[in-house]
Amino acid sequence: MMNGCVFCDVAKNRIKTWTFYEDKLIKAFFDIHPANLGHSLIIPRKHYSSIVEVPDSVLLNMFSLAKKLILTYREVLSIKDFNILLSEGREAGQEIPHVHVHIIPRFAGDGVVFNWKEKNELTTQFPRLQKEIQEKLKSLILK
Numbered sequence: 001m002m003n004g005c006v007f008c009d010v011a012k013n014r015i016k017t018w019t020f021y022e023d024k025l026i027k028a029f030f031d032i033h034p035a036n037l038g039h040s041l042i043i044p045r046k047h048y049s050s051i052v053e054v055p056d057s058v059l060l061n062m063f064s065l066a067k068k069l070i071l072t073y074r075e076v077l078s079i080k081d082f083n084i085l086l087s088e089g090r091e092a093g094q095e096i097p098h099v100h101v102h103i104i105p106r107f108a109g110d111g112v113v114f115n116w117k118e119k120n121e122l123t124t125q126f127p128r129l130q131k132e133i134q135e136k137l138k139s140l141i142l143k
């Protein structure tokens with residue numbers, strides 16, 4: 001069944017991609033709209049629209065591959081700087097609702113921009129937020 005998800009089609013080999021790694025859980029390929037040479041995507045083979053749905057074992061494999069890909073690019077392309085980017089949700093810029101991690105090689109003067117205006121006034125909320133986050137996180141981790 002087609003669910004209209006381009007990364008599900010990629011995962012099921014219905015779309016040709018420049019894949020350089022795949023196993024039972026994940027797949028990695030070049031982004032066809034690259035920000036730089038070597039810009040790659042790592043996806044779970046199963047459809048998850050949010051990172052919170054992805055089993056920890058799959059996330060571990062995705063980020064472990066990201067690490068090994070960086071080691072590989074260091075060797076093969078002599079690239080040493082990268083952004084690892086996962087956009088969660090529409091307001092964060094997630095365009096395809098199938099979890100994916102971008103590995104973006106970076107070079108001096110490459111014109112790739114991640115930019116935000118610092119909202120330093122928000123630091124006054126840190127004490128309250130620290131307490132709330134600590135408590136909730138502890139309950140999730142002890143589950």
Ligand SMILES: [Zn+2]
Binds near residue numbers: 005009047048
């Ligand atoms: Zn999908």
